[in-house]
Amino acid sequence: MAEVKIGYLLPTRDRAAGGDDDLGRLIEHARHADALGFDSVWAGDSPLTRPRADPLLLLSAVAVAAPRLTLGTAMMLPALRHPILVAHQLATLDRLAGGRLVVGMGAGFPTAGTEAQFDALGVPFRTRFSRLEESIEVMRRLWSGKDVSFTGRHFDFRGVTLAPAPARPGGPPIWLAGSGEPSLRRVARLGDGWLPYPPDVADYARGRAAVHRPAARPVTAALYATLCLDDDPQQARVLLRKSIEPYYNAPLEQVEKIQAMFAGAPVDAAAWLNRYIGAGARHLVIRLAAGDHHAELERFASGVLPLLDV
Numbered sequence: 001m002a003e004v005k006i007g008y009l010l011p012t013r014d015r016a017a018g019g020d021d022d023l024g025r026l027i028e029h030a031r032h033a034d035a036l037g038f039d040s041v042w043a044g045d046s047p048l049t050r051p052r053a054d055p056l057l058l059l060s061a062v063a064v065a066a067p068r069l070t071l072g073t074a075m076m077l078p079a080l081r082h083p084i085l086v087a088h089q090l091a092t093l094d095r096l097a098g099g100r101l102v103v104g105m106g107a108g109f110p111t112a113g114t115e116a117q118f119d120a121l122g123v124p125f126r127t128r129f130s131r132l133e134e135s136i137e138v139m140r141r142l143w144s145g146k147d148v149s150f151t152g153r154h155f156d157f158r159g160v161t162l163a164p165a166p167a168r169p170g171g172p173p174i175w176l177a178g179s180g181e182p183s184l185r186r187v188a189r190l191g192d193g194w195l196p197y198p199p200d201v202a203d204y205a206r207g208r209a210a211v212h213r214p215a216a217r218p219v220t221a222a223l224y225a226t227l228c229l230d231d232d233p234q235q236a237r238v239l240l241r242k243s244i245e246p247y248y249n250a251p252l253e254q255v256e257k258i259q260a261m262f263a264g265a266p267v268d269a270a271a272w273l274n275r276y277i278g279a280g281a282r283h284l285v286i287r288l289a290a291g292d293h294h295a296e297l298e299r300f301a302s303g304v305l306p307l308l309d310v
Contacts, residue, residue: 002282004310007040008033008297009074009287012052023053024161030062030069033230037303040070042104042285045077046162048120049113050247056089063097074195074224074285075106075177079131080121083138084160089100091166099167104195106177107132127154136174136190143171175222179203184210193220195285197260203272205279223281225273228263229299234261243289268305277309
């Protein structure tokens with residue numbers, strides 16, 4: 001069985017929503033995760049719908065502050081940006097990080113807020129999936145280091161060469177979100193990894209089977225999971241609600257129907273995560289629903305991490 005990696009999502013949205021603009025604290029969280037034995041650190045992307053620090057600028061600082069950790073976006077919305085500029089930024093970040101970058105990408109969840117974000121940036125929301133796919137094609141061509149000309153549905157350019165090239169030949173791996181049938185087909189066709197958040201382990205197992213490819217072109221099966229830890233399950237649920245409802249501006253009961261979330265004691269959290277590991281998850285990206293991330297990182301590292309089937 002392949003080794004299981006454990007990642008930590010930086011609380012960029014939580015900090016911004018709480019009016020805390022001290023980005024230095026996020027860098028300290030990354031250093032702390034590194035010291036506690038996490039394998040990766042991740043940053044989300046939503047400039048307008050759920051405002052937060054820019055993930056690529058933040059991860060460039062983390063690349064220097066925590067030189068061992070894999071860096072990831074969870075999830076970046078490439079459709080909001082021109083792929084030449086995104087390819088250039090990601091190539092530079094991958095070079096800065098010495099090839100430690102993973103690019104998690106999504107098309108954007110269909111909510112009024114997400115659609116408004118696309119409208120504000122002049123990008124038709126209905127084109128988000130075709131733009132995602134075309135952007136991936138453009139970026140991979142540009143990461144080859146060769147002169148590229150391209151004509152597609154959304155982008156048209158001639159004679160473009162990027163420098164510097166990414167640290168890894170062909171560029172950083174691209175992990176895609178999504179659990180529906182069209183999304184799973186997209187992952188199997190275009191993705192190097194799959195980073196979903198299905199609340200049902202059986203659904204996760206079926207999705208993993210759908211995106212499985214031969215060993216020559218494997219897809220890394222990952223999981224985006226939200227945890228709220230407390231020895232009292234009822235108190236944990238209160239804390240989870242306090243974290244999630246302002247984040248999404250929606251009831252917890254609505255959000256947990258579509259996202260993998262757990263509230264309870266560390267030992268039970270480990271058992272819950274182990275079910276996903278048993279279903280094939282090989283990289284867990286953990287979002288901690290907590291006010292004090294320094295303390296919660298230590299609680300996860302001492303109470304959950306030793307019990308995981310890694």
